[in-house]
Amino acid sequence: MAITIDRNDTQLIDVPRGLTNVVVAETAIxxxxxxxxxxxxxxxxxxxxxxxxxxxxxxxxxxxxxxxxxxxxxxxxxxxxxxxxxxxxxxxxxxxxxxxxxxxxxxxxxxxxxxxxxxxxxxxxxxxxxxxxxxxxxxxxxxxxxxxxxxxxxxxxxxxxxxxxxxxxxxxxxxxxxxxxxxxxxxxxxxxxxxxxxxxxxxxxxxxxxxxxxxxxxxxxxxxxxxxxxxxxxxGGAPARTLDMLDDIGAPERADAWVRERVQHGGRIMGFGHAVYRTEDPRSRLLRGVAQRLRADGLATDRVDLAVTVEQTVLRVLDELKPGRALRTNVELYAAVVMEACGIPxxxxxxxxxxxxxxxxxxxxxxxxxxxxxxxxxxxxxxxxxxxx
Ligand SMILES: CC(C)(COP(=O)(O)OP(=O)(O)OC[C@H]1O[C@@H](n2cnc3c(N)ncnc32)[C@H](O)[C@@H]1OP(=O)(O)O)[C@@H](O)C(=O)NCCC(=O)NCCS
CATH class of the missing domain: 1.10.580.10 (Citrate Synthase, domain 1)
Structure with missing residues (x-):
């Protein structure tokens, strides 16, 4: 039988890119x-x-x-x-x-x-x-x-x-x-x-x-x-990069230009977007509250305030530049802020x-x-x- 390189196997099933929504196992976890x-x-x-x-x-x-x-x-x-x-x-x-x-x-x-x-x-x-x-x-x-x-x-x-x-x-x-x-x-x-x-x-x-x-x-x-x-x-490599981003932005009024520049050059904003969530990541909301409590107790710096104000700008600019994508804050931004407040390098x-x-x-x-x-x-x-x- 002649072997051709192109495979025409009727048993092959194409699945979405990234395996999105493909069920590959059952779990009770x-x-x-x-x-x-x-x-x-x-x-x-x-x-x-x-x-x-x-x-x-x-x-x-x-x-x-x-x-x-x-x-x-x-x-x-x-x-x-x-x-x-x-x-x-x-x-x-x-x-x-x-x-x-x-x-x-x-x-x-x-x-x-x-x-x-x-x-x-x-x-x-x-x-x-x-x-x-x-x-x-x-x-x-x-x-x-x-x-x-x-x-x-x-x-x-x-x-x-x-x-x-x-x-x-x-x-x-x-x-x-x-x-x-x-x-x-x-x-x-x-x-x-x-x-x-x-x-x-x-x-x-x-x-x-x-x-x-x-x-x-x-x-x-x-x-x-x-x-x-x-x-x-x-x-999971995102959290440190979210703090790098906050360092780079430095002040809330610089956030708009920083995000536009990054996204227009095809870059991604760390700490935003999620493969599954189309609403706010519930862990982000939870940890924003934790960070704000630490700030109110004097256990976190004004890093928390910067994160909160920068977040609003990032969300607004992402909505404008990636309309219809529902890119929201994920767990990483406030996880980083909380870990930093706890003294973790x-x-x-x-x-x-x-x-x-x-x-x-x-x-x-x-x-x-x-x-x-x-x-x-x-x-x-x-x-x-x-x-x-
Ligand atoms: C988490 C992530 C990998 C999910 O990826 P995904 O499921 O492939 O993303 P989507 O299908 O929602 O992306 C669709 C579009 O939004 C863009 N997008 C997604 N996340 C983005 C982000 N954080 N910043 C800018 N654009 C983003 C993609 O570039 C894509 O745009 P395009 O269609 O114009 O090329 C992605 O959102 C991301 O890279 N986020 C930043 C890294 C991060 O924080 N990771 C931690 C996740 S908990």
Whole structure:
């Protein structure tokens, strides 16, 4: 039979560019409803959880399927995660070398988690029991904040600070990073953000984690791929760039010209637009309120005021230049403002975001591997029909 390069396979199905609206799996973990401006974890509103629940309880919900039923269950989960926070002493040498290498913080986190996972003796998800997979997921999410803080301290010539299991994970993260036990209002503000960042539908990094999990690979590989996807400026790499933008704009009256210039040259305004939301991102509204409260309490600078006034101009100019697109503020602008107020260095914004999203990735990877079907789509070849050998 003659083989032609052009493929005329009647089984191929074309899907929309970007896989928009394509359902590739079933999940019981959560969902995003773009038209309504709503997202949830296992049926519980993400915004309500972020505003009212403790970070660890939302973690319990996503990882184990339900909110703790009472104080004892809540304490048991907290103890389980607290005991998973420490970095093995034997890895300090390699990790401190990674911290002072040329790798950026996201690549350091990826490498560090792979090292820890392998030192823990973790295996391919394919070979593990459901309990072992759940332990893997809790371990990686629990140790990530310790690792981010330790890598940062090594990279700045300081000794890492051991985790303190008596503290809640958010307070402990800020303490390990800065060396100071934070004001409770700052820890609460960061906890609100991190709770809202645990999961968010089939975003690019979660989908990446699930693709890797579908091969049966180990969880650190799933998370490593997801971290790579998250690092991109169109996804989780945006928050630091939103502060760069505010720095660049400098004063509200310069915003109009700055945005026009950027968009007219084909650029994107970081912190605006969303692949799913067609209304305001509910996380943006939530975090704007958090930032404004910190400002009113004297815990944030006039950065908050600048963000609020610049936001209005950006929205007006985007409406004019991209009519009909419904580009609204996404989570990243106020996430950045809140993280800055909490004393988190700009280069750690995306790793900090990742430390919460790791909970979602872990749950998704465990769910996907149970399905047992490898994710393996097709492409349509559009290259040269033939070329000389
Ligand atoms: C999030 C994002 C990747 C979603 O992308 P998407 O789903 O492909 O975007 P849309 O389909 O809504 O974009 C349609 C149009 O709006 C434009 N657009 C989208 N976001 C924009 C932004 N932030 N600034 C300027 N233009 C934007 C696109 O360029 C496109 O214009 P065109 O059709 O004239 O080429 C995109 O909005 C973006 O790049 N935002 C900035 C980065 C960011 O903040 N990411 C964090 C997301 S939580």
């Amino acid at each position: 959560g969902d995003v409803r773009g038209e309504e401006g709503f997202f949830h974890y296992r049926g519980v509103s993400g915004v309500e959880l972020a505003a009212e629940a403790r970070f660890e309880d939302a973690w319990n919900l996503v990882a184990l399927g339900g909110l703790p039923r009472d104080g004892a269950e809540s304490a048991a989960f907290r103890a389980r995660t607290a005991s998973a926070r420490a970095i093995p002493e034997s890895l300090h040498g390699s990790l401190s070398s990674i911290a002072t290498s040329a790798l950026d913080p996201m690549a350091q986190l990826r490498t560090g988690l792979a090292l820890i996972s392998s030192a823990d003796g973790r295996r391919a998800l394919y070979d593990e029991t459901e309990t072992e997979r759940s332990d893997d997921a809790i371990r990686l999410a629990a140790v990530a904040p310790t690792l981010i803080a330790a890598l940062h301290r090594w990279s700045t010539g300081q000794d890492p600070i051991e985790p303190d299991g008596d503290l809640d994970p958010v307070t402990d993260y800020l303490r390990m990073l800065t060396g100071v036990t934070p004001d409770i209002r700052l820890a609460t503000a960061l906890g609100t953000y991190l709770t809202a960042a645990i999961d968010h539908g089939f975003n690019a990094s979660t989908f990446t984690a699930r693709v890797i999990a579908s091969t049966g690979a180990d969880l650190a590989s799933c998370v490593g791929g997801a971290l790579g996807a998250l690092s991109g400026p169109l996804h 700009r280069e750690l914004f995306t790793p900090t975001f990742a430390s919460a999203r790791l909970i979602g990735w872990g749950a998704h990877a465990c769910e996907q591997v149970q399905d047992g079907k490898i994710l393996r789509p097709s492409s349509r070849y559009v290259g040269a029909a033939s070329r000389p050998r």
